[in-house]
Structures are given as C-alpha cells and as structure tokens.
Amino acid sequence: MRRLPRLSIRLFESLRHRPATWSLIGLVSGLCLAEAQWLSGPLIAVLCLAFSLALNPRWIIPAALLALGFYRYWFAVGPAELPRGSVQPPIVAQCLEDAEPTRNGHRALARVSDRHKAYLYLNGPWDRLPERGQWVEIARPLTPIIRTRMREPYLRFLIKRRIAYTASLYPGDLKTLSPPDSGLAARMADSRRAFRTRLRAAMPERTAAVAEGVILGAGSDFPKRDRERFARSGLAHMLSASGLHVGVAALIVTWLTGLLPWPFWSRRALILAAVWLYAAMAGFNPPIVRAAIMISAWAIAPLIWREFDGLSALACAAVVWLIIAPNALWEAGFRLSFAAMIGILLLYIRIKRPLESSLRPLPYKPRRFIAGGAAVSMAALIGLLPVQASTFGFFPVMSIAANLLASPALPVVMFGGAIAALWPWLGGLIADLGSRWILFVADRLGDPTAPVLSLPALPDWAILAYLALLLALAPEPATEDPLE
Structure with a gap:
C-alpha cells in the first residue's frame, strides 16, 4: 500500500508533459458520458468550460475535446433505439465492408437504414462474396439481435455499433444490384487476391x-x-x-x-x-x-x-x-x-x-x-x-x-x-x-x-x-x- 502514492506520482509525471494524452483522456471521457446519457449536451459544454477556467487555462484543450467527444458520439451514433420486429424481404442494403471469414463461413456488415446495420452470415460455398460498396437484395427476413441468444457482452458490443439485425443466408438468398466499388479499395483487394495466388x-x-x-x-x-x-x-x-x-x-x-x-x-x-x-x-x-x-x-x-x-x-x-x-x-x-x-x-x-x-x-x-x-x-x-x-x-x-x-x-x-x-x-x-x-x-x-x-x-x-x-x-x- 505504501507504493501506491509513489506509483501515482510516477504515472502523473509520465503524462504531465504530454498534452496529447490529456486530450485523449478528455475525448474518451466525452464519449463515455454520451454513451451513458448522464447529462445533456449544453450542460456538458458549460461544465467543461467552467471547470477548465477554474483550474488552469491549459485545461481548456482537454475540456474542449470532452465536449467534442460528447457531441461527436451523439450526432454520429445517437441513442440506441433497437427495433423489436423483424424486417421482411425483399430488403435492399449496402455492404459497408468486404465479407470477412468466420469459423463456419463469412460475415458481411450491411446498412439497412439510416440508423441501423445488420450482420449477414454467409453459409455454404459462394461463387462470389459481396464486396464493399455493393448494393444487395436480401431474400430472407432480418431478425432483431435482441431476440437472439447472444452473450451479454457481445450483445452490448453490437448495440454500441448500432448493429440491430442479423440474418443467416445461403447461396441464392443474396442478389447483387450494383457492381463493387472500383476505387482504390477494390484495386487493393485485387492485388491481395493476386498475391495470395502467388503464395x-x-x-x-x-x-x-x-x-x-x-x-x-x-x-x-x-x-x-x-x-x-x-x-x-x-x-x-x-x-x-x-x-x-x-x-x-x-x-x-x-x-x-x-x-x-x-x-x-x-x-x-x-x-x-x-x-x-x-x-x-x-x-x-x-x-x-x-x-x-x-x-x-x-x-x-x-x-x-x-x-x-x-x-x-x-x-x-x-x-x-x-x-x-x-x-x-x-x-x-x-x-x-x-x-x-x-x-x-x-x-x-x-x-x-x-x-x-x-x-x-x-x-x-x-x-x-x-x-x-x-x-x-x-x-x-x-x-x-x-x-x-x-x-x-x-x-x-x-x-x-x-x-x-x-x-x-x-x-x-x-x-x-x-x-x-x-x-x-x-x-x-x-x-x-x-x-x-x-x-x-x-x-x-x-x-x-x-x-x-x-x-x-x-x-x-x-x-x-x-x-x-x-x-x-x-x-x-x-x-x-x-x-x-
């Protein structure tokens, strides 16, 4: 117990001359407050300004980033409003990432509305997997994640990412409506496939x-x-x-x-x-x-x-x-x-x-x-x-x-x-x-x-x-x- 004050002093000394670390602490604090929804946005800004000026003007940067983190999270993610009803086909969605491998197949992240996303689990052999930027049509219902048997930590993770639905798809359940992205990401994906072929x-x-x-x-x-x-x-x-x-x-x-x-x-x-x-x-x-x-x-x-x-x-x-x-x-x-x-x-x-x-x-x-x-x-x-x-x-x-x-x-x-x-x-x-x-x-x-x-x-x-x-x-x- 006698070493705790000494360790605390060493920790403070390692961070004291690094403004970037204090800025990160302020930003993370703002994100956590926004996720917890403890205080309103204007009150956060007023408290940050008063707190920083009362202590030291140099605290204004962490305080400003605290307010920025609060507003950035609130407007980018918003409150978690999870739907409870299924979405019936046909469903048009846009793939946000290339399909990634899982233990039993692949998984793709798709946007199904302005506020909600869905994890699409692709089972079985697929001739061509959906790619980033493609618009697809889903022929199976989307199930809300709150009606699935997921472990609590993983469920909280999905909620924070605003992933509200999940669906298990097989070849024939997914129809592509547009070509994949032809920009830099697509060219790099082609280069990765060519490199794997060489290996x-x-x-x-x-x-x-x-x-x-x-x-x-x-x-x-x-x-x-x-x-x-x-x-x-x-x-x-x-x-x-x-x-x-x-x-x-x-x-x-x-x-x-x-x-x-x-x-x-x-x-x-x-x-x-x-x-x-x-x-x-x-x-x-x-x-x-x-x-x-x-x-x-x-x-x-x-x-x-x-x-x-x-x-x-x-x-x-x-x-x-x-x-x-x-x-x-x-x-x-x-x-x-x-x-x-x-x-x-x-x-x-x-x-x-x-x-x-x-x-x-x-x-x-x-x-x-x-x-x-x-x-x-x-x-x-x-x-x-x-x-x-x-x-x-x-x-x-x-x-x-x-x-x-x-x-x-x-x-x-x-x-x-x-x-x-x-x-x-x-x-x-x-x-x-x-x-x-x-x-x-x-x-x-x-x-x-x-x-x-x-x-x-x-x-x-x-x-x-x-x-x-x-x-x-x-x-x-x-x-x-x-x-x-």
Whole structure:
C-alpha cells in the first residue's frame, strides 16, 4: 500500500508533459458520458468550460475535446433505439465492408437504414462474396439481435455499433444490384487476391495458409484444426493483420534501408512508402492505420528537427481515429491494438536487450533482427493480457512460451512475403521455412490437451488500471525505440 502514492506520482509525471494524452483522456471521457446519457449536451459544454477556467487555462484543450467527444458520439451514433420486429424481404442494403471469414463461413456488415446495420452470415460455398460498396437484395427476413441468444457482452458490443439485425443466408438468398466499388479499395483487394495466388503456387497448402495469415490476415479457407490450435497456443493474433504486423514490416524495411548508401531523408521516405503500401494491401484496417500513423510520426520527426515521442504519437492517432469513428472506443480491435502498442512502446527495449544477449553466438545484425522481432511480439502480448482475457473469455497458459518460440519466425515470414512479390519461388522458400516453424510451435503447444485458463469478462476500470500500472512501472519509453 505504501507504493501506491509513489506509483501515482510516477504515472502523473509520465503524462504531465504530454498534452496529447490529456486530450485523449478528455475525448474518451466525452464519449463515455454520451454513451451513458448522464447529462445533456449544453450542460456538458458549460461544465467543461467552467471547470477548465477554474483550474488552469491549459485545461481548456482537454475540456474542449470532452465536449467534442460528447457531441461527436451523439450526432454520429445517437441513442440506441433497437427495433423489436423483424424486417421482411425483399430488403435492399449496402455492404459497408468486404465479407470477412468466420469459423463456419463469412460475415458481411450491411446498412439497412439510416440508423441501423445488420450482420449477414454467409453459409455454404459462394461463387462470389459481396464486396464493399455493393448494393444487395436480401431474400430472407432480418431478425432483431435482441431476440437472439447472444452473450451479454457481445450483445452490448453490437448495440454500441448500432448493429440491430442479423440474418443467416445461403447461396441464392443474396442478389447483387450494383457492381463493387472500383476505387482504390477494390484495386487493393485485387492485388491481395493476386498475391495470395502467388503464395499458394509457390508453397505447400498448409504453410501457404499460415503465410497468408501472417502477412495479410487469415482467409476463409484457413484450416479449422489449425485455427483452433493457434487459438489454444495464444498465437491467434499472428493470423490477423494488425499494428504488430505493421511494426514488423517497418522493422524489416528499416533494417534493409540501413544497408543502402542513401541519404537519411531518402531512407525515411522509403520507409513511409513501404508502410503505407502495406497498409493499403492489408485493407486499411483501423489497427493498421493507427500503427501507420505512429510510424509516420517516427519517420518524419527527425526530418523536422523534432524528437519522437511514442506515447504522444499513439495518443494523437487514437484521438484522430475516435473523432472519425466514435464508436470504435467499444470495439475489440481498437482496444487490442491500443493495448498492444502501449506494451511495445513501454517494454520493447526492456525485452530486447536480454534476448539479444542470449543470441551472442549469432552475427550482430541477424542477432538484432531476430531479437527485435521477438521483442515486439512479446511486448505486445504483455500489453494485451487483460484485453485479450476480457474479449475472448480465456487465456492460453502456454501463450508466453509459444510467442517466445514463434515470434522470431514472424519477420522471416513477412520478409519472404515481400520477396515473393517479385520472385515467388525465392520468397516462397523463405516464407515456408518460417511458416513451418510457427506451425510446429502451434501444433506442440496448442493441441487439445493444452491448458486454457477461463476468465470472466473484466470491467473497463480493471483494464485501465492494468495499463496505468504499466505506465507507472515503465513511465518513459527507452531511448532506443522499436524501429532503431
């Protein structure tokens, strides 16, 4: 108990000189007040102004963002008015995202009215799945989610996203009324499909599926048995493109550009181009965009004679994204990526140094490369612990050992994927070696007898307390950041 005041002081000191973090706290507070519907909008604005002026004029920015968060959430999302009656066909809807793989098929998010969305579960074999921007006609009724048997945490998540309906569809129940979007997103989707075709032609089927998952996210044809083993071993995060993958990609490009006799600014420009190209190839998912913004800040900072601060960059990226998509605060993807980035920023170098020392027999640059990739994954896992337990309801006991063993292969697979874009046979050979090792670890530590710790859903305050404890114990990122 005597250490609590000391930890509180360290936490305050780590945030005191970072206006971006206070701005994020103000914005999140406004979003939470709007969701709880405790106070009216005008009263919120008056209270914020009076509170900030009474304490210190410097509090005006967090107070203004608190009011902005309240109004942005209220007007973008609005009160939850969930319908109780079914919607009868024919129903015209617009797909908001490309269909994503699930355990039994695919799932597409569609807008059915100005206020309501629907999850369309696509079962069975489909010749062509609906794509982002397409208008479709649904031939089955839409069932309100409040009449389904969903777990309470997941139901609350759907309500916050204003997903009011669900439907289970089979081939023939969905008719496309318009062509898919032909813009940049569609071209990137075509590039992803072409890249997957190249990998499958250059690698065995099982390792090609792992390489696809590591580089761009697991597809619908990823073997169910392997998916379960990855989940039980704690390696499931490797199969979905996230901020971790952007960090590893930037690590690879930084290492490669360090071998070139180019000026400093041109190497940083190449890193920026590679990171945003990877973000486009991966579909501009929110976690990837946030990580790309942070890496862009890191790359640009020395060019404008500024010192890069990872926590401030993370807070700025979160503020920008929450203003664009206010309901992202309650989405699992946002929480997972935010917690992972905090873990990387605070713990990366503290994990990398002992790992690098343990690899002394290896040459210097390969030793740094392998230790860096493993440290990024391990630091992200530590930051993810409470959020993962709260989101999925369990924690794989073997996850720390599995990540420690499999993480060094992650940059190998991604490097092989980059080579495969030009020389499929060579890149496929490199990616196959890394994928085989990751599969070996998942098979050994993720078999059905592997211990799994079932945990109750943690409240939001417990997750915040864990992240605050990390900030207090490691208040300042080390001088060597993950991309140096």
